[in-house]
Amino acid sequence: MAEKEGMEKDSSIIAVSNSSAFEWPPDPSCYELIGKIGQGAFATVWRAKAPEERECAIKVLNLDHVDTNLAEIRLEVQAMRLSLHPNILTCYAAFVNETNLWLLTPLMSKGSSLHCLQRARRVLRDRNEVAKMEDHILYILHETLLGLQYIHENGQIHRDIKAGNVLLDGNGDVRIADFGVSGWLVQGGAQQEKAKTFVGTPCWMAPEVMEQVHGYDYKADIWSLGITALELAKGYAPYAKYPPMKVLILTIQEDPPSLESYIDDDDDDLACFEEYTRTFRTLVQLCLQKNPAKRPTCQELLNGKILSFMNDPAVRQTKRETIRSQVCDIVPDVGSRSSSSSPSNRQMPGNAPISIVLSKEVDRPPGTTWVFPDGSQVLSSSMTPVSIDDVLEELDEFGKQTGGEHYRSKSAEELAKNSGDDNVQDDLDAFMDEFEQNTAGEDFRRL
Numbered sequence: 001m002a003e004k005e006g007m008e009k010d011s012s013i014i015a016v017s018n019s020s021a022f023e024w025p026p027d028p029s030c031y032e033l034i035g036k037i038g039q040g041a042f043a044t045v046w047r048a049k050a051p052e053e054r055e056c057a058i059k060v061l062n063l064d065h066v067d068t069n070l071a072e073i074r075l076e077v078q079a080m081r082l083s084l085h086p087n088i089l090t091c092y093a094a095f096v097n098e099t100n101l102w103l104l105t106p107l108m109s110k111g112s113s114l115h116c117l118q119r120a121r122r123v124l125r126d127r128n129e130v131a132k133m134e135d136h137i138l139y140i141l142h143e144t145l146l147g148l149q150y151i152h153e154n155g156q157i158h159r160d161i162k163a164g165n166v167l168l169d170g171n172g173d174v175r176i177a178d179f180g181v182s183g184w185l186v187q188g189g190a191q192q193e194k195a196k197t198f199v200g201t202p203c204w205m206a207p208e209v210m211e212q213v214h215g216y217d218y219k220a221d222i223w224s225l226g227i228t229a230l231e232l233a234k235g236y237a238p239y240a241k242y243p244p245m246k247v248l249i250l251t252i253q254e255d256p257p258s259l260e261s262y263i264d265d266d267d268d269d270l271a272c273f274e275e276y277t278r279t280f281r282t283l284v285q286l287c288l289q290k291n292p293a294k295r296p297t298c299q300e301l302l303n304g305k306i307l308s309f310m311n312d313p314a315v316r317q318t319k320r321e322t323i324r325s326q327v328c329d330i331v332p333d334v335g336s337r338s339s340s341s342s343p344s345n346r347q348m349p350g351n352a353p354i355s356i357v358l359s360k361e362v363d364r365p366p367g368t369t370w371v372f373p374d375g376s377q378v379l380s381s382s383m384t385p386v387s388i389d390d391v392l393e394e395l396d397e398f399g400k401q402t403g404g405e406h407y408r409s410k411s412a413e414e415l416a417k418n419s420g421d422d423n424v425q426d427d428l429d430a431f432m433d434e435f436e437q438n439t440a441g442e443d444f445r446r447l
């Protein structure tokens with residue numbers, strides 16, 4: 001592994017262990033890796049046995065992908081451990097093992113909320129039982145909001161809210177993972193040299209984060225929560241089947257996604273035929289407003305008509321017990337020797353992280369950072385740099401040629417209808433193909 005400036009490999013620099021009665025030893029030989037829970041773009045997560053018959057999850061990050069001074073990580077891990085909120089995944093300990101950073105966290109035995117709901121749907125389908133997930137999804141969103149409210153009240157933004165980062169354990173408890181972690185990552189490691197490279201997953205990204213016209217704030221997490229609601233209902237996020245650059249364009253250009261704007265998971269029709277109430281649709285609509293100022297805060301959502309009934313501890317407890325018995329109990333534990341399949345992190349193109357290379361030094365807040373300051377560049381999966389300004393300019397040009405000033409809020413079909421020109425869809429396809437040829441070389445039409 002290439003040496004990085006300021007990156008000490010001495011594990012004592014990073015080792016942070018628990019101050020509570022049990023000390024999590026910063027020594028890899030003390031842990032038995034029982035099974036793989038999942039694989040992200042930069043890390044592998046294991047279920048592990050610790051001394052005294054304890055269990056934990058260990059996230060193993062290759063240091064080639066870590067672009068943060070280990071002393072800084074140490075401070076952040078300490079801060080994460082102080083984030084004592086029942087809906088936020090804490091970090092027991094962190095240390096360096098050879099070329100990897102090990103992060104020890106509580107084991108959330110049912111894995112991600114998406115994995116858990118999809119597995120439950122599969123079990124119910126095999127039993128010929130009807131899956132009704134709306135109540136469970138609302139419970140998960142309510143718990144997530146409680147954690148998110150804590151993060152926002154502490155002046156921070158999570159920046160990577162998605163169902164893969166909302167975890168469930170066997171009791172039906174919900175915790176937000178990866179708070180602070182993804183901001184340490186870099187894609188391409190030494191290749192990037194001086195450029196600051198940020199990573200993220202475009203499908204959950206708020207339009208203002210992509211555009212960076214007026215900057216963005218904690219309301220970006222509310223957009224991501226709306227996308228997470230759709231993801232849990234449909235089995236995957238809107239635009240997840242497209243390459244990252246197309247996701248950026250569609251998110252900026254199209255109306256906000258909804259339950260109706262994309263088809264259900266066609267993998268095995270798991271989410272098909274589930275009915276969702278107007279209440280659920282309204283919640284999604286509230287979160288997915290393009291103008292961040294119009295989006296509600298966590299507090300407004302928690303105290304609003306849709307979710308406030310769950311603020312009653314008795315109701316919350318009932319909901320927790322219901323999800324435990326109807327979902328958690330029928331889904332095998334992740335990473336256990338007996339579990340037949342690990343949570344699949346289905347890598348659809350739009351799920352793949354993109355890298356945002358900053359051409360100048362900027363302060364980087366913790367968390368996956370969706371920053372497009374002036375002069376920033378977007379790297380699609382082929383790592384070919386494209387300026388976000390170029391993307392927006394191309395969109396402007398395309399808009400002028402096709403639908404006039406409203407192109408950003410209208411779909412190609414609508415444009416075609418309004419202009420009476422059947423060729424608009426072809427123009428869009430041609431534009432996308434040309435754009436893709438110039439950028440990443442992927443063929444949108446084949447997807």
Ligand SMILES: Nc1ncnc2c1ncn2[C@@H]1O[C@H](COP(=O)(O)OP(=O)(O)OP(=O)(O)O)[C@@H](O)[C@H]1O
Binds near residue numbers: 037045110167178343
């Ligand atoms: N403490 C934990 N307990 C149980 N499962 C976990 C835990 N931490 C992470 N996971 C699961 O492990 C898998 C891999 O997680 P990881 O954070 O590496 O990737 P990701 O968030 O899915 O993808 P990306 O790399 O794009 O962010 C995911 O399915 C995640 O839900």
